[in-house]
Every structure is written in C-alpha cells, then in structure tokens.
Amino acid sequence: MSTKTHNNFTGIFCDHGPKAWQTHTHGALINKRLAVKDVFAVKGERNSAGNPNWFKAAKPAQQTASAVNKLMNEGCSFTGFTHTDELAYSLEGNNIHYGAAQNPKLSGHASGGSSMGSAAAVAANLADIGLGTDTGGSIRIPASYCGLFGIRPSHNVIEKDGLIPLAPPFDTIGWLTQSAELLSDVGNVLLPNQAINNVDTLVICEPLFELVSPALQTPIKQLLEKTKPYFKHHKEFELPNSNLLSELADSFRILQGRAIAKTHKDWLQLPGQLPQFAPAIAARFKMALALTAQEEQEALKVQTQWQTLITKNLNTKSCLFLPTTPTTAPKLGTNTSALRMQIITLSAIAGLSRSAQVHLPLANLENGHPYGFSLMMSHGNDKSLLACVQQLAAHFKQDTPA
Known part of the structure; x- marks a missing residue:
C-alpha cells in the first residue's frame, strides 16, 4: 500500500477498497x-487494520460485515475505507505508515483515534456517516476533537461479524455524524428494537469535572447548567469513594490488554514476522502480553464495582452527564502518553x-x-x-443566537 491520498486529504481514505459504491x-x-x-469486511476486499503486515497477510473477505450491509441496503454510497491507528490500539489519530488525519475543524491539530479517518471524513464533509469502532474511546474522542456527534452503543447490541477485533469484551461498532438527527437515523438501521423511554432525569457526578483541564472546567x-433545564429531575451520582475514579484507567488498561x-x-508472536508498529503502540502490545491473570482478577473487581454503581444510579429514564475528553484536540505531534490515561479515566466508565x-x-x-459533553445511559x-x-x-x- 502506498501513502497516496484520496481527495488530497492525507491520512483519511485508504487506497484499497471500493469507491462510490x-x-x-x-x-x-x-x-x-x-x-x-x-x-x-467488504466481500472481495482486504483490510489493513492500519498495518501493512496485516494487509499483506490478509485474504479477501468472503462476506460483507452485517453492519456495512445494513447501511448499504438503506441506500448509502460507500465513499471508501478510512485509515485507523494500528489495529485500533490508540486514541491519538496518527499512523506511522499512512499518516495522520489532520483535524478538518482545527488546522494543525489531531483528529483523535483510532477512528481518525472516519471522523476526519465527516468533519471535512467528504462523508455524511463515519462508521467506526469504539473500544476505549475510539468514536467518542474523535467526536469531541472534531466537533461531531458520535455514539458508542451498548456492548454487543450490534452484531460484530466481519469486524477485525481489538478487545472483544469492550469492542463496539459506533458512528459519527454532523447532526443528531442523522446519528439517530443510523441507529434506526443498526440498533435492535428497543423501547424508547422519555429520559427525564439528569444524573450529575461532580468529581468528574475535576478530571478536565483547568481551562475547560468553567x-x-x-x-451542564444549560443542559439542566431540559430535564425534569436532577440527581447526584452516588460515588462511595473517590478511589474508584483513580482506579478506572488502570483497571480498563489491564482488562483491555488481557x-x-x-x-x-499468535499474530504478534509469529517467528521472524514481528510487525512494525509505532513505538507507543509497540510498547502497548508488549505491556498487554506481559499482564498476568492476577492483575486481571483485581481489575475485574473494579469493573464489578462500576457495574453495580451504574445499575444503582441509572435507570431507563435517566442519563449521566459527563465530560467526553479532558482537553480539546492536541496539536499534531504532541506527546499524548500522559493524556491517554486521563482520557481513559473518563471513557472507561461506559466501557466497564x-x-x-x-x-x-x-x-x-x-x-x-x-468541544462538548457526553450523555450516557445504562x-x-x-x-x-x-x-x-x-x-x-x-x-x-433554538437557544443559540443567530
């Protein structure tokens, strides 16, 4: 694969795959x-998952992923495959092989990852719908950085056949759009039949606001104050102790890594065929392979605590207000290693x-x-x-002055 661009936007569209289909x-x-x-997967096509070694070894797909099929059956035009961070194991939006998708809404800044190409395509008005995945925040972070609506659905409500996995216990299929209406229209196609309840209660967890950068706390x-009037009831999220917040990122890191x-x-340890990764992603894979069953058991205890907390605090008519990201989009090339764990502290709540x-x-x-905020439901x-x-x-x- 070359690094040739599509529509002169580096790091957005792949060379391979169908166009205007x-x-x-x-x-x-x-x-x-x-x-x-x-x-x-698209029948007859290969995927790179953001890595040339993967693409080289890939065989053409026998079937198209059902999520893609459902959207195509409703009249979508397939614009192209979009670039991702390698094996979707990053929140940065930068691929050493194929380039970084520059943020169309903020020149010189990152689009966020790993669904960077899909987010940048929508933000640049090269696509209406950006289909992607979200394991640790890979839809939500690009949505925040690129000024898009983006959903990480409930785990396992959308079939994941034909999807190259990262961490199946957390992988979800999500999408990005410029409007809330289109976000919902796509949901009507991809999501199963569910009761639609009137959400009348806004749940607020004050300690979460302390996780955003000082410049964004106000x-x-x-x-939040602008959102409150649209809900009949407001209630505090009952957090037994603040330690639960500090344990979020590490617990997610361990469970995802395992x-x-x-x-x-097996693929990572093929003799003589070690794939070339960006240094940060290579270090992450090395870390994942070194994690122990004991660490996993301890992290599972934290996950269980959070699942209990969400069950206690949220119901079918209430949603949690929370920051999506602690900062706006960082500049391209910025070292985001510390920021990654800050992001995961926020994004892991839905994942766990x-x-x-x-x-x-x-x-x-x-x-x-x-920038914006998130709403979360159980x-x-x-x-x-x-x-x-x-x-x-x-x-x-309606409330925004013209």
Missing part, C-alpha cells in the same frame, strides 16, 4: 456518503459498565476549538439515549 437506490439513508473504518459547568493479548497473541454513550458537540468556546437504552440527544440538540440550537 452503491447497492440500493432507495432506503432511509439514500445517497448518504458512508466512510468505513478499515477494520470492516465551560463544562456552563454546559483481551488484546488473548485475541492477537457496557453502557451507551453519545458525544454532543455543543460547546461554543471562545478560541473556536471543538446498557440497552441506546434508542432512548439517541432520542434524548436529538431533542436536546434541537433545544440548544
């Missing part, structure tokens, strides 16, 4: 341009509890950087969450 000329998503992360609290090791161990989370790009920062309430997000976005739009 359409199978149906009618449907709920007629002519919506679909950009697909290069981890989804804006995130202002967003799952990655189990999934990719198998919950649905949507980023809403509704901040209006003075410096023009895209497992299986995806359509209620999407309906709530759509209504809230409409209210925000």
Whole structure:
C-alpha cells in the first residue's frame, strides 16, 4: 500500500477498497456518503487494520460485515475505507505508515483515534456517516476533537461479524455524524428494537469535572447548567469513594490488554514476522502480553464495582452527564502518553459498565476549538439515549443566537 491520498486529504481514505459504491437506490439513508473504518469486511476486499503486515497477510473477505450491509441496503454510497491507528490500539489519530488525519475543524491539530479517518471524513464533509469502532474511546474522542456527534452503543447490541477485533469484551461498532438527527437515523438501521423511554432525569457526578483541564472546567459547568433545564429531575451520582475514579484507567488498561493479548497473541508472536508498529503502540502490545491473570482478577473487581454503581444510579429514564475528553484536540505531534490515561479515566466508565454513550458537540468556546459533553445511559437504552440527544440538540440550537 502506498501513502497516496484520496481527495488530497492525507491520512483519511485508504487506497484499497471500493469507491462510490452503491447497492440500493432507495432506503432511509439514500445517497448518504458512508466512510468505513478499515477494520470492516467488504466481500472481495482486504483490510489493513492500519498495518501493512496485516494487509499483506490478509485474504479477501468472503462476506460483507452485517453492519456495512445494513447501511448499504438503506441506500448509502460507500465513499471508501478510512485509515485507523494500528489495529485500533490508540486514541491519538496518527499512523506511522499512512499518516495522520489532520483535524478538518482545527488546522494543525489531531483528529483523535483510532477512528481518525472516519471522523476526519465527516468533519471535512467528504462523508455524511463515519462508521467506526469504539473500544476505549475510539468514536467518542474523535467526536469531541472534531466537533461531531458520535455514539458508542451498548456492548454487543450490534452484531460484530466481519469486524477485525481489538478487545472483544469492550469492542463496539459506533458512528459519527454532523447532526443528531442523522446519528439517530443510523441507529434506526443498526440498533435492535428497543423501547424508547422519555429520559427525564439528569444524573450529575461532580468529581468528574475535576478530571478536565483547568481551562475547560468553567465551560463544562456552563454546559451542564444549560443542559439542566431540559430535564425534569436532577440527581447526584452516588460515588462511595473517590478511589474508584483513580482506579478506572488502570483497571480498563489491564482488562483491555488481557483481551488484546488473548485475541492477537499468535499474530504478534509469529517467528521472524514481528510487525512494525509505532513505538507507543509497540510498547502497548508488549505491556498487554506481559499482564498476568492476577492483575486481571483485581481489575475485574473494579469493573464489578462500576457495574453495580451504574445499575444503582441509572435507570431507563435517566442519563449521566459527563465530560467526553479532558482537553480539546492536541496539536499534531504532541506527546499524548500522559493524556491517554486521563482520557481513559473518563471513557472507561461506559466501557466497564457496557453502557451507551453519545458525544454532543455543543460547546461554543471562545478560541473556536471543538468541544462538548457526553450523555450516557445504562446498557440497552441506546434508542432512548439517541432520542434524548436529538431533542436536546434541537433545544440548544433554538437557544443559540443567530
């Protein structure tokens, strides 16, 4: 594979795969341009998963992933495969083999990963729908950085056939759009039938606001105050002790790492065929392979605590307000190793509890950087969450001066 660009946007579209491909000329998503992360199978095509070694060894897919099929059956036009961080094991949005997808909404800054190409394609108006995956934040972080709506659905509510996995206990299929309405329309195609409840309670966990950078603490609290009036009830998230927050990132890192090791161990340890990775991703794989069963058991205890907490604090009519990311998009080339664990502290709440989370790009920062917040609902309430997000976005739009 070469690093040749598509539409002159480096790091967004792959060279391989179909372009302007359409199978149906009618449907709920007629002519919506679909950009697909290069981890989804398309019959007769190969995937790189962001790594040339993987692409070289890959065989053409026998079947198209059902998530892609469902969207194509509703009239989407397949714009192209999009670049991802290697094996989707990064939140940065930078691939040493194929380039970094520069943030279309903030020149010189990162798009975030690992669904960087899908996010950048939508943010640059090269696609209407960016299909991707979210294991540790790979939809939510690009959504925050690029000013998009993005959903990480409840775990396992969407079939994952034809998907190159990262860590199956946490992998989800998500998508990014410019509007809450289209985000919901895609959900009507991909999500199973679910009851749609009127979400009337906003749950607030004050300690989470301390996890964002000082410059964003006032804006995130202002967003909360602007959001509150649209909910009939407000209640505090009961956090037994602050240590649970400090344990989030490491527990997720361990559980994700153990799952990655189990999934990719054979490929990573092929004699004489060690794939070339970016240094940070190589270090992550090395760490994952070294994790122990004992560490996994301790991390599982933290996960169980969070699942219990979410069950106690959220129901079918309530959602949690939380920051999506601790910062706006970093500049390209910035060392984000410390930022990664700060991000995961926020993103791991949904991952560990198998919950649905949507980023809403509704901040209006003075410096023009895209930013917003998330709403999260407990497992299986995806359509209620999407309906709530759509209504809230409409209210925000009405309240914004022209």
